[in-house]
Amino acid sequence: MQEQSTQQPAARSRAVRLDAFGGPEVLDVREVPAPQAGPGQIRVRVTAAGLNPMDWIMTADVDTAARFGLSLPAGFGTDYAGVVDQAGDGVTGFAPGDRVFGGALSRAVADFVLIDLDEGVAANEAHHTPEGVDDRTAATLAIAGRTASAALAVIAPGPDDTVLIGGAAGGVGVFAVQLARLAGARVIGTGSAASAGFLHDLGGDPVTYGDGLADRVRALAPGAVTAAIDLHGTETAHVARKLGVPDDRICTIAAQIDGVPAANGANAAPGALEEIARLVATGRLRVPIAATFPIDQIRRAVELQAGRHVHGKVVIDL
Numbered sequence: 600m601q602e603q604s605t606q607q608p609a610a611r612s613r614a615v616r617l618d619a620f621g622g623p624e625v626l627d628v629r630e631v632p633a634p635q636a637g638p639g640q641i642r643v644r645v646t647a648a649g650l651n652p653m654d655w656i657m658t659a660d661v662d663t664a665a666r667f668g669l670s671l672p673a674g675f676g677t678d679y680a681g682v683v684d685q686a687g688d689g690v691t692g693f694a695p696g697d698r699v700f701g702g703a704l705s706r707a708v709a710d711f712v713l714i715d716l717d718e719g720v721a722a723n724e725a726h727h728t729p730e731g732v733d734d735r736t737a738a739t740l741a742i743a744g745r746t747a748s749a750a751l752a753v754i755a756p757g758p759d760d761t762v763l764i765g766g767a768a769g770g771v772g773v774f775a776v777q778l779a780r781l782a783g784a785r786v787i788g789t790g791s792a793a794s795a796g797f798l799h800d801l802g803g804d805p806v807t808y809g810d811g812l813a814d815r816v817r818a819l820a821p822g823a824v825t826a827a828i829d830l831h832g833t834e835t836a837h838v839a840r841k842l843g844v845p846d847d848r849i850c851t852i853a854a855q856i857d858g859v860p861a862a863n864g865a866n867a868a869p870g871a872l873e874e875i876a877r878l879v880a881t882g883r884l885r886v887p888i889a890a891t892f893p894i895d896q897i898r899r900a901v902e903l904q905a906g907r908h909v910h911g912k913v914v915i916d917l
Contacts, residue, residue: 613917614709615675615897620664623655623901626675628894634713635685641693641714641725642685647738648707648915649678650904651770652853658705667704674706675897676915680728680737681712690716698728700737700876708897708915726873731880739770739886739912740875745864746852747774748871751782753850753860754826758783761820763827763842765835767803768794768910771852772830774875776803777884784826787819789835797887797910813838829854831907887911 612633617625636642654676657667664673680700683693693699693716703712704722714725728737750771756762756779767776767788779786780802788803789812795805806815816824816838826848827839833854840849846858855861878884889911892900897915904913 612710613894614706615894617658617673617675618671620658620660620671620673622659623898623905625658626897626901628897631709633711636687636690636713638688639690639715639717640687641683641690641699641716643679643681643699643712643714643725644684645679645681645707645710645712645917646734647680647917648676648709649680649735649739649741649743650676650900650913650915651678651742652905652907653677653742654705655901655905669705674709676706676708677702677704677722678738678741678743679703679707679712680734681917683725684711692716693725693727698734698737699725700728700732700734700740701725702741708894708917710917726876729876729880731882732876735888735891735914735916736879736886737876738914739888740879741872742864743770743912744774744875745867745872746771746862747778748868748875749862749864749866750775750828750830750850750852751778752866752868753862754828754848756782756784756826760784760825761787761822763787763789763816763824763835763839763844764803765789765808765827765829766831767801767805768797769830769907770904770909770912773801773887773911774884775828775830776801778875781878781883785820787816787824791908793908794910801887808834813841816842828852888914890914891916893917 616629683697701724768790786803788798789808798805829835829851889909891914
């Protein structure tokens, strides 16, 4: 049995709170009572929180929030990294001082998060942060890494494949491109003209999205595209069909198309996140951090991330 930390508990802490659902303008930093770890729980002193599109999508309106089980007042952000500073009765495997990362659904942008280790779900989890992975990077892994892994599992790329990835310069794209390359596949990634150099550095062949995409992809891959992942909407999926890719080797994450498989982070195989962390720790996968902000600039950070033109990840430092 793990004894509770003898560290003097903090009485107050900061957290981003919403009293209404909406855009970045509803996000405020509040002083709140510091949560205390109960039985089966750990308290994590958060040092970094990574932002994802789902953070602002699920808090944009009442109906969407309800589908995720959110009610007001609500917190914000899911991906976090930090240090365990309390361990409740019955906790095993974690102790104060352990570096951890994971997911805390719509409550990660805060000084402290409580993780109930008995729940064992992706939105309420902790994993040991490997040596060689800094906290900012660890705070970007849970949602985007799992989502990319789940999408790659659908199309199962290999050395004989050419994979078309739509939205390749975004938060999930940076993982999907590199994981496909590690599987031996060639990757063609769609993005803006400004993202071409960024995608090339990740190991992909860049192509601009928009009208004429199919013709541009044909010019890059006269030997045919064999699989595709659409990380943004439906354009890439429809182009893949036009190029002769069978539906079972196309995957979407942000839209539904009849006959085309869809994936999300909840579909990722057990151990997928730990494997991604190991790839980062060994230098085989890198996570570009596009921008960092202090917690009191949360609105600016979300506005930047929601613009969908960020090359890499946006992180809040705490």
